Amino acid sequence: MEKALAWIEEKLLPPLSKLAEQRHLQAVRDGIISTMPMIMIGSFFVLIVNFPVPAWKELIAPYVAQIMIPYRITVGLMAVYAAYGMGSVLAQSYKLDGTSGGVLSLGAFLMTIVPQVAVSEATGNSLGFTLPMTYLGGAGMFTAILSMIIAVEILRFCKEHNVTIRMPEQVPPAVARSFEAIIPGMIVITLMWFVAVILKININEVLMGVFSPLVSIAGNSYAGVIIPVLLITILWSAGVHGVSVIGSIMRPIWIVLLEQNITAVAEGRVATNIGTEGFFDLFVWIGGSGGTLALCVLMLFCKSSYLKQIGKLSIVPGIFNINEPVVFGAPIVVNPILAIPFIVGPAITTTITYIAMKLDLVARVSVVAPFAVPAPIKAYLSTGGDWRAVILVLINFTISLLIYYPFVKSYDKKLLAEEVITETIA
Template structure:
């Protein structure tokens, strides 16, 4: 075991930390994470439009009747999250190159929007076609004859990969023009804000001409092309083997002191968001939710108490410890664990490089993932479609993420019990070891 720990530390820790801090992956992570407040708040409006209440309640009837207006904040936040994420990616990547972050965010957003072709359609006809109004009602409305529209689906999770690619292209062009001096420089007397605007003129011209030319003159379908490439990946990611692999990667990295969620999440989060977006679109259209494992599935059915599903270990330490150290740490770590904060346990027990506790730390989430995946795929538990704040206690978060499914609450409680049962024998071995050491000293 000592040899394995040494090899992992020497051969893996360095490269993995470098990967986690690679500027493009870090920018993608920062840009997407910055949209989480909008995603969380916007998702609540989707729940209000599809309330988990008895259908004979007056409040249910009111919410359903007014659902088209209620879900509008969702459409302007979560439903177009890639638009916000692209700005964040551009901002973060530009700052990593010591470029102006605000200019980088705007440039990245423009590059993303240039992958869309606005369509000029009759506004009334579009409403009638979508079934929003009858022909008679539409005829009595005063609406413009035509208007330009964008496909909102690709402004959301469906366009995430296009947003990432175009944001990186835009900022790399920005960096090239800055480093090569191929830019318009103003005298020192010019205000900084004006000077920055002129400095970005050249990269803006290049980005608009390049991305716009590819989209409008070459007729390249960015979104269709990327969707074709990503579709097999999305299907694979939603499978049980893929879920288990992701869980193993996170926990194995954490076991050696490497922030597993940062590494795996940098790559997987765009995919998780596309799965979540597809579920929300299906719910909004009144269809069955297609995907099992968007990110909330991991949060509320696997990472209960934090990475490694350490809620079971926290309970064992808080209420069943014999050694003074474990008992004291348990009292300290139990409340944070209830709210999914487990750094006190990971580094305090510790779990990192601890051969006794590493085993259940890796094993428990795999068992929980298998149970939750089958419970969801067989229809015992509703599929997740919204993002609840990650600091909520597990049963509450599961209830919200599934739109008010009691089965999700029951499953979450069952999984907490399973976590405790798996951790307990390993905890007793470790606790007895600590107790003997305390007695000897």
């Protein structure tokens, strides 16, 4: 194990560290994360409509359409929010105006969706031009990413080559920045118009066709859930923030899968995608990456004063899914004794959770609950009130305890012996 960690540190870490710092991936990560509040709010309205109490469903049945409007304006438009957020982050990484980057990115994305004339089913009257919502949600996420890159890179090119409208120094900065974005904005909008309207290329359909095999693999195959878990835990064990690296790559796919689940439940159907980000957060990362809440509990009963102290400091954050204190305090990083259960435990709980969902023993995730909600409660809410999800969390937590136990016992003996020697010398 020590040789494996040394190889990872020497050979694998440098390129992965560069990947984690790659500005476009960081923009995707931070931009999509910025949409989480809207997704949480919208998914809770879905939970309100589908709360598993027959009397409640009967009571709100006449008002379902009205209750679901916040969902359609939040989850249903997540690619819109993401396009602005990602564009703003990427522009700021180039030290450009974040607002201009966000607006141009959003404009480029919306230009890929051609307005259509809608007719009221009730009256037959024209409703004027409307934007179809098919690709404004999760299905448009890949297009939002492409639009962000095109828009901000054109903005950067124009800025670096002085292809902008410069205003006198007396003009307020906000006004000057808006004028600087006119020429790059004209290029961006014209380009996207030419592709979508003149060439009649539906960029959203093309990208969804390209990425659909990956979405399918990530959402409903064992490989789609076990590979991210192994990569994340191995990277963490070597000192790299695994979720930052792997999450930056996988999160657009996870978002698409989640939106499909939320939409299915909102329409009265059953969520079918397994590999959403909630799969990992709720059932695998109990207490944080590596399922470290079990480790925190075991350290409370250690004889080593150091481990017991780390356990006391880590248990409360661990309950709320924050595990940096134990990851770097125990430590797990570059520590073969604890790295083994840190990698093996999540692999086993991932397998169990995948089988449980594949056999429809537990509902798939269709609600986004706040990150810091403790696992059993969060699992119940995120699966639309499925009590079996709570049982699965408890089973996985127990398995994590059993896997960590012999390694913690061994590590405790090692540290206790070192403490005794230190005290004797003192």
